[in-house]
Amino acid sequence: MRGETLARSSALVRAGRFACSAAGCFALVILLPSLPYRLWMARLALAELSLILVSPLALFGLLALGREAGNGRYRVSGVGALAVSLLPLVLTLPEYRTRGRALAPLEYLTWGPDHARVDERRDIALDLSRPNLRLDFYRGHGAGPGPLLVLVHGGSFSGGDKGENQTVSRLFASKGYSVADIQYRLAPEGRFPAAVQDVKCLAGRLRERAREFGLDANRVGYIGRSAGGAIAIIAAYSAGDPRLPPSCDVPDLPVSAMVSLYGPLDLEWGWRQRPFPDPLVGYQVLERYLGGTPATHPEAYRLASAVSWAGATAPKTLLIHGMRDSLVSFHHVELLTQAFERKRLEPPQRLLIPFADHGFDYHPGGLGEQLARAEILEFLGSALARDDPRSMGSQE
Numbered sequence: 001m002r003g004e005t006l007a008r009s010s011a012l013v014r015a016g017r018f019a020c021s022a023a024g025c026f027a028l029v030i031l032l033p034s035l036p037y038r039l040w041m042a043r044l045a046l047a048e049l050s051l052i053l054v055s056p057l058a059l060f061g062l063l064a065l066g067r068e069a070g071n072g073r074y075r076v077s078g079v080g081a082l083a084v085s086l087l088p089l090v091l092t093l094p095e096y097r098t099r100g101r102a103l104a105p106l107e108y109l110t111w112g113p114d115h116a117r118v119d120e121r122r123d124i125a126l127d128l129s130r131p132n133l134r135l136d137f138y139r140g141h142g143a144g145p146g147p148l149l150v151l152v153h154g155g156s157f158s159g160g161d162k163g164e165n166q167t168v169s170r171l172f173a174s175k176g177y178s179v180a181d182i183q184y185r186l187a188p189e190g191r192f193p194a195a196v197q198d199v200k201c202l203a204g205r206l207r208e209r210a211r212e213f214g215l216d217a218n219r220v221g222y223i224g225r226s227a228g229g230a231i232a233i234i235a236a237y238s239a240g241d242p243r244l245p246p247s248c249d250v251p252d253l254p255v256s257a258m259v260s261l262y263g264p265l266d267l268e269w270g271w272r273q274r275p276f277p278d279p280l281v282g283y284q285v286l287e288r289y290l291g292g293t294p295a296t297h298p299e300a301y302r303l304a305s306a307v308s309w310a311g312a313t314a315p316k317t318l319l320i321h322g323m324r325d326s327l328v329s330f331h332h333v334e335l336l337t338q339a340f341e342r343k344r345l346e347p348p349q350r351l352l353i354p355f356a357d358h359g360f361d362y363h364p365g366g367l368g369e370q371l372a373r374a375e376i377l378e379f380l381g382s383a384l385a386r387d388d389p390r391s392m393g394s395q396e
Contacts, residue, residue, distance in 0.1 A: 013068055013071070015060075015064050016060070016061045019057050019058070019064065020058065020077045020078035022061075023061060023082070026057070029042055030043055030046050030054070031084060037279040040279040040327075047357060049363065051085065052108075052109065054082075058078045058079075059082065062082070091354040092367045101371055103367070103370060108366065112369075115171050115174035116141060119173075130247065133184065133202060134162070135180045135181060135183065135202060136181040137179070138169045138170060138178065138181070140178040141174055141175070144216075145216040146215065148215045148217070149177045150199065150203050150222050151165075151179060151182065152199055152228035153165075153182075154225040154229070155226070156227055156280055156285045158186050158288055160227070162182055166181075168364070171364075177384075178215055180206055184198035191288075191290065192289055195231045196234045196244055197246055200247070200250070203220060204253065207220065216386075219256055219386070220255045221256060221257030221384055222258050225261045225263070225359075226261070226328065226358065226359070227263070227264070230260075230304065232258065233265065233309075234303070234304060234305075234309065236258040237311075240254065243303065254315065255315050256383055256384055257315055257384055260317070262330075262358050262359070263332070265305065265307055265319075265332040265335060265336045267301050268294045268305065270329075271283045271301070273331075280327055282327070307336050311343065316348075317348035318351070318375065318376065321356075322357050323352050323355065324355050324357045325357055336348065337350065353372065356368035360372075
């Protein structure tokens with residue numbers, strides 16, 4: 001009997017050593033500043049789920065080790081991993097307090113909030129001349145025509161597709177916003193300004209058919225993630241400019257709100273600033289999208305950069321970025337802010353989330369996602385209000 005007890009104790013200690021070692025390795029990945037693409041994806045997942053994956057593993061390891069001598073290095077690994085796993089929470093909570101927000105722990109554990117079911121339509125082709133451009137439509141809850149949100153997906157300008165974050169689309173629809181999650185032409189075949197023109201085309205077609213879709217065509221906003229943020233913000237800021245017309249025969253009307261989530265906003269600066277290692281080889285991504293380098297295609301880089309369009313006619317804008325983003329630096333937010341300030345204009349609203357990485361909002365209920373969602377909903381509630389004089393430019 002005593003032998004069995006010793007054997008079980010030995011097995012538990014071995015499990016504790018393994019758990020502390022594994023948690024330590026995970027913590028190391030979380031802490032590394034810049035990584036090759038696959039390791040970067042692991043870092044994003046581990047950081048976003050650290051309270052579910054790393055903390056319990058480290059705690060189990062420390063408890064399993066007990067007081068047995070000779071496990072000092074494993075305890076150090078476990079304690080260090082536990083501390084690192086708590087960093088996202090410790091660094092983000094002050095931002096919640098500053099902005100008067102409350103963290104919902106249950107949402108973190110259950111992958112986002114519960115919300116009412118919404119009406120969804122898939123693969124809608126609005127323009128017969130452009131059958132390759134389709135959208136998914138989520139009708140907003142509520143009586144009467146409601147505001148429209150056009151979602152522009154990311155994917156380094158050459159990948160990605162609609163439907164990548166359906167949870168968020170359904171959430172916005174449950175809050176009364178009709179959501180159009182759209183496709184656009186991808187690089188290198190669809191080089192700039194093709195994607196920008198496609199966003200304008202599909203938004204224009206929806207506004208033409210506002211009655212059919214139950215929309216208020218006066219209240220339209222764009223939300224773009226990553227490359228989609230760069231595309232959407234140019235579509236929003238260049239409304240009515242003949243150099244960037246829609247790709248179909250619709251009026252190029254202004255919109256009332258623009259939300260960019262970790263989008264590149266100064267593409268020439270982004271081309272020149274290269275992290276090492278560079279997970280996506282970002283300068284090549286931009287060359288595929290714009291046709292070459294800033295030296296060979298300076299006008300494309302200028303027109304595709306939000307910093308070039310900063311001006312009084314820009315719609316209300318919210319910029320959200322993670323401060324640990326190693327794919328698209330949060331300094332893009334600073335650059336656009338400075339572009340507005342040089343013209344003595346009020347800069348966009350902004351939210352910089354400590355310890356958040358590129359793509360942080362793909363964890364519904366995550367620490368950064370909850371904060372960003374609350375800010376977006378408050379921003380849209382103001383920018384797309386019925387009595388807002390900047391909600392303008394419509395067709396029934």
